[in-house]
Amino acid sequence: MKDKQPKPGRIIPVPENFLSPADISRRRALKALLAGSAAAVSGAAFSGDESGGKLGVPPWSKSLGKPVGANPYGLPSEFERHVIRRESPGLTTSPHSSVVFTPLQNLFGIITPNGLHFERDHGGRPDIDPSQHRLMINGLVRQPKIYTMDDLLRFPSVSRIHFIECGANTAMEWANVSVPTVQYTHGMLSCAEWTGVMLSTLLDDCGFDRKRAKYILAEGADAPSLTRTVPIEMALDDVMVAYGQNGEMLRPENGYPLRLLVPGVQGVSSVKWLRRIEVGDQPWNTREESLHYSDLMPDGMSRQYTWIQECKSVITSPSGGQKLLDKGYYQITGLAWSGRGRIKRVDVSTDGGRNWRTAELQDPILPKALTRFRIDWHWNGEPALLQSRAVDETGYVQPKMRQLREVRGTRSIYHNNAIQTWKVDPSGDVHNVQV
Amino acid sequence: MSRSELHVLWVAAVLASATTSVALAKDYGLGRPATPAEIAEWDIDVRPDGQGLPRGRGSVAEGQVLYDEQCASCHGTFGEGGPHMALAGGVGSLKTATPMRTIGSKLNYATTLFDYIYRAMPFHAPKSLTIDQTYAVSAYVLHLNDILPADAVLDQDSLPKVVMPNRDGYTRDHGMGSVNGKPDVHNTLCMKSCEKTVEITSQLPPGFTEQVYGDVSKHFRRYSAFPGAGEAGGSASAQEKSAGGKSQGLQLAQQHGCMACHGLANRIVGPGFSEIAARYQGQADARTMLMDKLVKGGAGNWGAVPMPPQTAVPETDRQLLVEWILRGVPE
Secondary structure (H helix, E strand, O other): OOOOOOOOOOEOOOOOOOOOHHHHHHHHHHHHHHHHHHHHHHOOOOOOOOOOOOOOOOHHHOOOOOOOOOOOOOOOOHHHOOOOOEOOOOOOOEOOEEEEEOOHHHOOOOOOOHHHOOEEEOOOOOOOOOOOOEEEEEEOEOOOEEEEHHHHHHOOOEEEEEEEEOOOOOHHHOOOOOOOOHHHHHOOEEEEEEEEEEHHHHHHHOOEOOOOOOEEEEEEOOOOOOEEEEEHHHHHHOOEEEEEEOOEEOOHHHOOOOEEEOOOEOHHHOOOOEEEEEEEOOOOOOHHHOOOOOEEOOOOOEEOOOOEOOOEEEEEEOOOOOEEOOOEEEEEEEEEEOOOOOEEEEEEEOEOOOOOEEOEEOOOOOOOOOEEEEEEEEEOOOOEEEEEEEEEOOOOEOOOHHHHHHHHOOOOOOOOOOOOEEEEOOOOEEEEEEO | OOHHHHHHHHHHHHHHHHHHHHHHHHOOOOOEEOOHHHHHHHOOOOOOOOOOOOOOEEEHHHHHHHHHHHOHHHHOOOOOOOOOOOOOOOOOHHHOOOOOOOOOOOOOEHHHHHHHHHHHOOOOOOOOOOHHHHHHHHHHHHHHOOOOOOOOEEEOOOHHHOEOOOOOOEEOOOHHHOOOOOOOOOOOOOOOOOOOOOOOOEEOOOOHHHHHHOOHHHHOOOOOOOOOOOOOOOOHHHHHEOOOOOEHHHHHHHHOOHHHOEOOOOEOOOOOHHHHHHHHOOOOOHHHHHHHHHHHOEOOOOOOOOEOOOOOOOHHHHHHHHHHHHOOOOO
């Protein structure tokens, strides 16, 4: 695995490619200005790639920076402005019932920054005043109740790290390759530390009927008041009524001020802007669990209540759309996850699945959370086909695309957890392909 | 104190401690009872067995008026679809290569149609229809699917009895309903010589990504100018050579179509790159002049055929190309 001495390698490096012309001219103007005033002092303006073998002293080392607290709520560096969620052109017909994808190619570790968590709304994003928000619990309960946000923040709380993956993540790739980068193939996937009240605590607080309760219905306060059925055994196991996301309140895009979190289950079940929980003895067959979010099989039957997100992984670097400029050392890295528990192992192939090596897993390895994997790679400049294959603690092995198609055909839309292939050309260009 | 008095005290003490511990475990004293009126206002969900359907009625004829006013602009006059999903048609298409997922072809219970229209439609003004209007629009959509006759009327009793064409088209016989469910697709943990042949079966057509997504290379982080430029270990030739064995300048010249008119050494329509290099290398204003030429285009220095302005080439690339020329066009 580490038999070859790593040589320096780079992923395309051109300084200003991601800056807009306005940025570039601003930078130029700044440079010229500083060159004028600084030249007298040092005799050389800073420009690492232009100076004759000298590093120079950059302007930020020769001037006072911004005052402490200049940004009361901090933002990323302006040089990271290309790290954003993106819509996939032409995917949806309404900007209010649409999705923006997480830029997985840009992220480190397992936590998705709150501003980059993928967003899927079914009828626009409401801006909810938390003082006006209420959670109702009714149905098969001894005492139907209404909670304010202040009530909910006083209940015993828990914090847990879990991924959310849309059931339709990778849906565009069932029949063939149709999108270029990992942001679009796998970006309906994010992971955060969620804080809230266990749903079981609230159900107990209302005295739910333990004998008759078989399902709960979760309902949002958004325009379509989206509803989903959750089986009671999940509801009592690890489902949370969450208000916190990575240390702060939920972002509006992710359900502010309250959402359900159903770990390991397709994202639509984690109902955002949660306003009501009803306890019942039958599933509700709502629109988002019958007409949609049901998996169409080749025989025309639809699998209903396909809650679990099965084990899956993807290499995030190198990945489609990236360009390797040098031969030499690269670290292949990516994410693995399973709705059934912990990741046990990830294997990586660089020859399209002929041969595999086992990757290193980064701690922490948590149930129903993203797990980061890494493996060394020395690229010799020849064509390569990069793949990752995850195994979860149940022993389930992530399938090949053709194995999935043999059973489920190509029209099911949901739950494509196939092994992803990235092709590296001799030019260093990386492409999304299927084998 | 009598024996019975003692007993009473003892029972009282036990009861008190039990009450206290229950109170600690269960009673947080948070929230308040929901009133029947509040529940009635919010609890609008409807189940397949009809539970939750409000009292009311609406006819196909009433529904048609509402549909034409409020629904047809998105779903088509006959439910054939428009800017948004088709509501009618496609019965029998679910097992074909082009399945149509409509109310008639896919939905299993008419109660779901009522529930969704009442809570979520019209898209721009959800919860604006009355209960009777919702029965009427539901009836009309079912009529568009030939499920109800033109004179039909729906109410809380008749709606759950409507049998949808795809009533039996759903199954829960799969492994994804529970964390302990059995998977339907199986792979193995082969490590060596696992595939005899590896064939690429699908990839994007050339130019597709640029056309639809723009320059996705800008979706990646990239900070430094040249690999190893000015850094220890990066020799000049190593910097110049890319992974494909070509210099970055040559790659850019090919990528931007410069080579259609300029050979590396030879003239095609315009001068060869090495000819340009030979003429301008060493001139103080060469960079500025060549950069200007790339932006403005023009003719005269090398003949009468004008070069079009190359503003489509990003400025950074134009700079790299000029540097490459002035370094003598290394391959």
